[in-house]
Structures are given as C-alpha cells and as structure tokens.
Amino acid sequence: MRLAKVYALAVAAALLMVLVSLGVGRFPISAMEVLSLVSAAFFGGTANAPENADLILFSIRGPRIAAAFAVGAALAAAGAAYQNLFRNPLVSSDILGVSSGAALGAVLGIFMALPLIAIQGLAFIGGLSAVAAIYLIGSSLARAHGHDAMLTLILSGVVIGSLLGSGIALTKYLADPYNQLPAMTYWLLGSFASVTKKDLVVALPMIVLAMLPLLALRWRINLLALPDDEARALGQDVRRLRLIVIVSATLMTAASVAICGIIGWVGLVVPHAVRLLIGAEFSRLLPLTMLIGGTFMLLIDTIGRSVAQIEIPPGVLTAALGTPVFIWLMVATFRRAR
Amino acid sequence: MTLLSLEKVSIGYARRTIAADISLNIARGDALAILGPNGSGKTTLLRTLLGLLAPRAGAVSIDARLITNISAAEIGRTIAYVPQASAGFFHFSVLDVVQMARAPHLSWFAKPGDRDRAIALNALDQVGMLALVDRNVDELSGGERQLVMIARALASQAACLLLDEPTASLDFGNRILVLNTMRNLKQRGMAILFTTHDPNQARYVCSDDADRTLTISRDGHVVIGPTAEALRPAALATLYGLSEDVFQHHIRVSENF
Secondary structure, three states: OHHHHHHHHHHHHHHHHHHHHHHOOOOOOOHHHHHHHHHHHHHOOOOOOOOOHHHHHHHHHHHHHHHHHHHHHHHHHHHHHHHHHOOOOOOOOOOOOHHHHHHHHHHHHHHOOOOHHHHHHHHHHHHHHHHHHHHHHHHHHHHHHOOOHHHHHHHHHHHHHHHHHHHHHHHHHHOOOOOHHHHHHHHHOOOOOOOOHHHHHHHHHHHHHHHHHHHHOOOHHHHHHOOHHHHHHOOOOHHHHHHHHHHHHHHHHHHHHHHHOOOOOHHHHHHHHHHHHHOOOHHHHHHHHHHHHHHHHHHHHHHHHHOOOOOOOHHHHHHHHHHHHHHHHHHHHHHHHO | OEEEEEEEEEEEEOOEEEEEEEEEEEEOOOEEEEEOOOOOOHHHHHHHHOOOOOOOEEEEEEOOEEHHHOOHHHHHHHEEEEOOOOOOOOOOEHHHHHHHHHHHHOOOOOOOOHHHHHHHHHHHHHOOOHHHOOOEHHHOOHHHHHHHHHHHHHHOOOOEEEEOOOOOOOOHHHHHHHHHHHHHHHHOOOEEEEEEOOHHHHHHHOOOOOOEEEEEOOOOOEEEEEHHHHOOHHHHHHHHOOOHHHHHHHHHHHOOO
C-alpha cells in the first residue's frame, strides 16, 4: 500500500538522519562508533569508540538532535493544524504572526531575566494573543465585507506581525547592550547551539503535551476544513474543537520559540508538501507531517553546524530554502484554484 | 410518524424576524420544496430546521422531541444537510469526504472503521459514484460533486435530507441526474426537503399528491400547500413580483419536463 510505503520511508529517513547527525560535526564519530555507543548505552558493555565520544554524543549532540527533531515536528504539526483551522494551505505559525507574538513574549522574558519556564509562559501568551487578534480581525473583515478570507488573514498576519516586530525592536533597544542584547539577537536568529538538557526537560513535555490532543483528535480535525454550517450539521461542536486546536498549536509554537527562537518556513512548507504527497485527510497527514518536519529540521541543523567554519542559524537556511518553495506553492495553489 | 415538526415557528436573526408562524409536519417519504425569491429566507429556514439557528418563537421538534433538547450529534444522525457543493479548500478524496458523515456516530477520539467505510461505499453506490471513490473532490465536475455531497448525507444514515439549492450551477444533464436521485431517495422512504429557484423542480420532485411546496415571499409571507396549488401562475406571479402571463408561458413549457 502506498501510504504504508511512504510512512516506512519516512521512518527510515528519520532514523538515518539521527545516525548521520550524531556522527557529523567538528569531532566526527563514525557510524559504527555511534551504533556501538548507542548499544552500549542501552544494553550495557563497553563501546568501541574514542574517549569522550560518549560525552559528545549524549550530552552535546543528543539533546541538540532531540531539540531539533521535536521543534521541527512541533512547527510542522502546528502549521498543519493552522492550515486546517484557517482552511488555508498558505498559513503557518510564522505567517500568522504567532511566532512573532511568542518571540515578543520571550524577549520580554529575557529582558526581565526570568527563568525558562516563565519565558515559555510569556511566549505562549504572546502567541495566543497574536493568533486571537489575527483571527478576529481576519474573520470579521471577511464576514462584514465578503472579502477573500484567505487574503484577509494573511494581510492581518502581516500587519500584526509587524506591530509585534516593533515591540521586539523596542525591547531590544531598551535591553542592556552588553549582556541581554546579544543574547536576544542570537536567540531571535533561531539556533539549537545552546540547547541544554535542562531546556529540553522544560520544553519537551510542553511540546508532547500539546501534540497529544492534536493526535487524539486527528480525524475529527478534518471537520474544521468544512464550512462551519456543514461541520455543525454533522454534529460537531466547532467552537470547542477549534479552541482545542488553537491552544495546542500555539502551545507547540511557543514552546519551540522559547527554546530556539524563530525558525520560519518549516510550518508552512512541510505540511503543504506532505499534503501533495498523501492528500489532505488529517489523520494520515499529521503523523507524517511530524515525522518529516522533525527529519527536515534535523537535516537543516546538521548542515548548519557542519558545512562552514561558523554555524549557520537554521532560520537562515530554512528561509533560503523556503522562499522559493513558497513562491512555487503559491503559483501551484492559484493555478489549481483557477 | 412525524419526523420533523414546526409549530408556530418564527425564523430570523438576533434583531430581525424573517417569517413568522410557520407550522409544518414532515414524515418519512415526504417531499417538500421551498421556493422564494433571493433573500426571502429559504436558507434561514433550512438553518433553523438543522438546529443551527434557534427559532425566534415556536417549537421545532424531531421525532416529537424539542430540537433544543437534542444533542448536535443526534440531530446530525437524523437530519443530513446537503450544502451547495463547492470545491473546498483541500484535496480530500471522495471517500474521505463521504466518511466525514460518520462524525455524529463516532466519539471525539475515534476514526471511521471498517463498518463506517462500508456504509460510505454503499452511499456512494446508491448515487452511482462508486467508481470515483479514490478521486480528489476538487477534480470532479459540479454534478459529480453534488452527488458526492448527497452520498455524504446518505452515509450519515439520516432519515431526512435537507438540500440547499441542489441543482444551482449544474448543467442540464447533471440537474436531471441530481433530481432523479432525490426522487429515488424519496421513494425509498426518506424525507426530502430542498430549496430551489426553479418551480419546475418542485413539480418534478414533489410529484405525489401528498407532497407539498412551501413558499416564502420577500415580506415573510409563508404559504404551505399542495405543490400544484403553489405552482399556479397567479401564485408564482405574486411570489416573484412578476406578471402572470410570464409564468403562464414558463410553466406550460415545462409541463413535459
């Protein structure tokens, strides 16, 4: 069966990418050494690997790989959820301004020197306020004036996003230029370089917690793609379902933004590509989107930390890749709509 | 037995009553056409019947129970809504779309199983669309899409079908295909309610003596009666605000339809 084949390939690609990523870096570890270290860690015995390789593997690359994979999966899943929610294949956390809202919350948290959990909380509040504002403006304009809802949403996202951007700029301007400003700037670029086990302990449960409702409701979320009256006539409490999806997707985005800054395009491009591959049905779409989103982010991060002398922030790479892909997607969507 | 009943119902929105004092009983095997000019409130009436819009006054009941006391899922299992088919936003397959009708039968966390799939396939078979099961809905023609929407309604195993202008924007051949399907379903004991802009369709689907037509005029005047009565040129002329001989001509033309 085609679907099973696609899933098997995606799982294989994810495992392969994890192995490659564990081995690649300034201190290369061969695939055999990686496997021997991993089996030693799980089943005991001594690994046939250089000294300190286990430290690099489990304390440096391991957490970073876990973070990259989780963030990629979360951003892609949030993107898929938003696309269904807004019935619009061209939206995602970053286009909707959710990422900017979360970033503003997080920057304020850094500004006030709060602990990570508080930074995550602020990121969540910022993201949720942004998505609520955009949803209200977009839907009321579309309803009141019969405008194209798709266009209105994207425009309100851009507008709210730039307002939030000015908030971020103001916070940076006011920040301590020797201490906080570099931290904010570096972090806003999006990076997994400074992710520690401690960050993961806070962020991973949040991401997993937010993913659970989406996974559990993944078939029912299809109904949100229907016009409201149709979904309600099928007995669906649209408001409650929509609220669950908004909160979950925003929580995932905020948790991701809080540990690694804004990384754009993944949430837009991955679900869209997966939809072209296996169709829009959400219960099939969501798990594959998570898998491919995680793998893709891991690939981007691995390239970013290994091709050049300095690290290339993943946001830079995804934007460089994402822009042409987005233009192509828009062309394809409009051509299809005609 | 009465499936759906309206007792002195007023329909409308928060600040405006559109039509008042509508009383109506629908049983299995009944057909009701809803005619009226643009903006007269046909869709408002459908939305009220579906429980999407609370009546401003009066009582809507399903199987002798007030609609306000019935869960949305239960309404969804009894009355199925066939919207005007649009291309939709995503590339769902025909089977995916039809299976969505199983939502009112499933718990929040469930996915359609083998039995739901069989029901969906059977529904597609009933409207002659089984061959298109794996196609994407946005690749279908308007008529095919409308039949898929009807199949979706059938897959919810409801006893009553509410269709909103089921033949709007369809070509002549597809129109007849959809109308014949509606007639077949009625003969098999389903209650069929539909809005239309074409009096001839009311005549075609509501062909039994017992079948009625409901007309809403722009000023909210509702008349429910035998279809032949509602389609008299004089009645139509009043309803649409045109001169009588215009309808004399059009109705006579369609007599052979």
